[in-house]
Amino acid sequence: MQFKHKKLSNGLDIITEVNKDAQSAAFGFFVKTGSRDETQQIGGVSHYLEHMFFKGTDELSTHDVNRRFDELGAIYNAMTSEENTIFYSATLPAQLYEAVKLWCQLMRPALRDEDFNMEKNVILEEIAMYKDIPEYDVIDKCRHLHFSPHPCGNSVLGDNDTISPMTAEQMREYFSRRYAPNNTTAVAAGNFDYEKICEILEAGCADWQPKQVDRKTDFFAGTGQKEHQNKKNLTCQHICLACPTVSYQDKRAYAAMLLAKIIGDDIGSRFFWQLVDTAIAEMATMHCEAMDGVGLYYSYIRTPKENGSKVMQIVEDIFKSLYKERISADELQKAKNKVLSAITIKNEIPMGRLLELGFNWVYLKEYRPIEEEIEKIKKVTIDDLTALLADFPLVPFTQFSLSPQ
Numbered sequence: 543m544q545f546k547h548k549k550l551s552n553g554l555d556i557i558t559e560v561n562k563d564a565q566s567a568a569f570g571f572f573v574k575t576g577s578r579d580e581t582q583q584i585g586g587v588s589h590y591l592e593h594m595f596f597k598g599t600d601e602l603s604t605h606d607v608n609r610r611f612d613e614l615g616a617i618y619n620a621m622t623s624e625e626n627t628i629f630y631s632a633t634l635p636a637q638l639y640e641a642v643k644l645w646c647q648l649m650r651p652a653l654r655d656e657d658f659n660m661e662k663n664v665i666l667e668e669i670a671m672y673k674d675i676p677e678y679d680v681i682d683k684c685r686h687l688h689f690s691p692h693p694c695g696n697s698v699l700g701d702n703d704t705i706s707p708m709t710a711e712q713m714r715e716y717f718s719r720r721y722a723p724n725n726t727t728a729v730a731a732g733n734f735d736y737e738k739i740c741e742i743l744e745a746g747c748a749d750w751q752p753k754q755v756d757r758k759t760d761f762f763a764g765t766g767q768k769e770h771q772n773k774k775n776l777t778c779q780h781i782c783l784a785c786p787t788v789s790y791q792d793k794r795a796y797a798a799m800l801l802a803k804i805i806g807d808d809i810g811s812r813f814f815w816q817l818v819d820t821a822i823a824e825m826a827t828m829h830c831e832a833m834d835g836v837g838l839y840y841s842y843i844r845t846p847k848e849n850g851s852k853v854m855q856i857v858e859d860i861f862k863s864l865y866k867e868r869i870s871a872d873e874l875q876k877a878k879n880k881v882l883s884a885i886t887i888k889n890e891i892p893m894g895r896l897l898e899l900g901f902n903w904v905y906l907k908e909y910r911p912i913e914e915e916i917e918k919i920k921k922v923t924i925d926d927l928t929a930l931l932a933d934f935p936l937v938p939f940t941q942f943s944l945s946p947q
Contacts, residue, residue, distance in 0.1 A: 543911065544736075545558070551748070552750055552752045553722070553724025553725075554724070554747050555728065556743055557899060557900075557909065558729070558730040558734075559730075560736055561733060561892065562733055564891075564892050565634075566632055566893070567734045568630065568633075568732050568892040568895070569638060569729065569731075570629060570630030570631070570645075571727070571728055572626060572900040573725060574625070574726070574757070575625075575627055575721070576588050576623050576627060577589070577623075577700075578694050578834075579625075583704065584700075586669075586699050586704050587700070587713055588698070589698050589699055589700070590661070590665050590705065591716065592620045592621070592622045594657060594661060597651065597653075598652055599651055604657070610644055611631065614631075614637040614641050615637060617631060617893070618632075624694055624698060626901075628900065630896060639739070642746075643742055649726075649747070650750070653710060653717065659710075662706075665700075668699060669699050669700070669701060677844070680842070680944050683769075683942045684840065684941070687942050688764045688784035689764065689765075692836070694762070718753070722752050722753035723751075723752055724752040724753070725753070727900060727903050729899050729903070731896040733892075759834050760836075761836050762786070764785060768941040769943075771942075771943070772945050772947040779847045779849075779943060779946070780844055780944045780945075781844075781943045782840060783857070784939060784941075785934070785936050785940065786838065787837035787838060789833060790837070790901075792832070794930055795830075796918050796922050797926045797930045798837065800922055801931070802829055802839060804876075806828025813828060817853060817857075823843050823844060823849065824844045825843065826845075826853075827842055828840070841857070847945055850943070861937050871924065874922070874924055874927065878922070881919055882920075885898075885912070885915060885919070
């Protein structure tokens, strides 16, 4: 593996990891913008804008974009979160260079009024679709309840009240402010020629103009509020819990990730043995989301309505037990094995490595070889978890639940 970094005069970071043994190559643009960077008036614009990139440029139509990716045999897509918008593709090594040229063009989309108006219906349909998915709906509402009024509580999709009145001009203004080269990182991983990639990016991106781009990254402990709603057409109760944890920049982020595995992994966790294996809940998981300056544990539980109170008593007992008795060495080792397996398998292919490279640079401005990531996870101790629990109590927590009417 060989890592190289170059910064263009306009502020665009180019980071690459060359692996001549790889059979593929991956490339992506990481833009440090998402729903937390939106105002209330344009909620959902980052995700909406992601869709618009595939509508083409002044020179390329939607059909042209799809045809050219198809000709390259590319696996390509984009994704928007609270904090980042990522455009990426994976190809055979020989096709990577044309894919990079295409992405350079697409990163300056036409944002035509007619495309904007047509895509608005797609976005509204997507919002309606996710509202019909209880797991997504309850997590989205719990996140908003937990973070309000912190911007990390903004919904990635937005809602009908923000998307319907949004104008193309508002989107163009947001694009102009946030999609600056000094707020963007170009990332490549796999088998490719570094100098050739840099030449393409300099030719395609050098005329992008830098802007002053800001983001508030203050920590927020959460509201600790609880809210319950009844909803038609549900057969189960859906519960989401949220409590604060460390940020991506915090050296304890690995400990936080392991703690979430111990408590709420799909299989073999405390949630699993006490809720799922006993058939009290159909699903019970906990995830750790380390973000820019702030962090979140969120748990999702699906259970028959009549078990709701029992589930919550067991969950609180599980949380409290972590303070009464130390986590066992066996629990920690199992969690490490799971995390290490997942990280190693993901990073074996350039597409998985691309995401790891990009996120570490966006959040930390540093390169971390996979060997370093593995070593940091191995070094986490039970004392580290105990200290983390003392600094970030799991109780009280924010809770949002949906039940059948």
